[in-house]
Amino acid sequence: MVDIMLLLNDYGYVSLFITSFLASTILPLGSEGLVILMVLGNFNIHTVVLVASVANFLGSCTSYYIGSTGRNLLISKYMRISDEQLKRAENCFRKYGTLSLLFTWLPGIGDAITVVAGLLRYKFINFAILVFVGKFFRYAAIAYFASHF
Template structure:
């Protein structure tokens, strides 16, 4: 994660983008490091949210345009994870996207939104809200700890 810190805001954007896709990265750690370096918390929250939403949008696009076989292989989503994501959508509907920030379940939810052709405006609103709130919590926790 130290590599991303060297690039400041750009490093945070890239780590947040990649964390929203198939790579097991923690943009929260990068954001924490940058907060501790004294960078603007509000710009960090905006950059992290934007990068993470952009990564989720890539997942949405894959779900929208790719075949299920390609999706499962490229995103390394097992049949079980795929079924669970589909069940969550059926149970909670489009509002499950608010939880797209949650590790393990978030990526399949954003792919499922594309597969189910969820309206892009709802996708962006719910995903961005959830992810922004997560980064606000990270900021608050760092503020309390320092």
């Protein structure tokens, strides 16, 4: 554990940024564990939440862009989002509209929602606000619970 904390002291925020970014793009990663470890390791909780939120948001913007360009090969092969997931996300997006963007942090369907928003050419400024708010509250909740247990 000590070696991990020494490594985090040197590369913690950079590692958090990269992990959080990739977690919302092409790799099935989770950044929650690193957020918790950093909060428990007495990193600045506000900085941890901000870095994770911005990085995860930027990853979602990448997925939106891929969807908006209609790059089906990238969507199916590299992002590993199935046609079924895309259909579920599109139904969710059509049923709940813009509010579904607040839940892009959900595993299994969140990445697909961002791709669908791009495929449907949803207005980017609205996309950006709702996705960032959702990601921010998610990481704030994780950090809050980690710091109080």
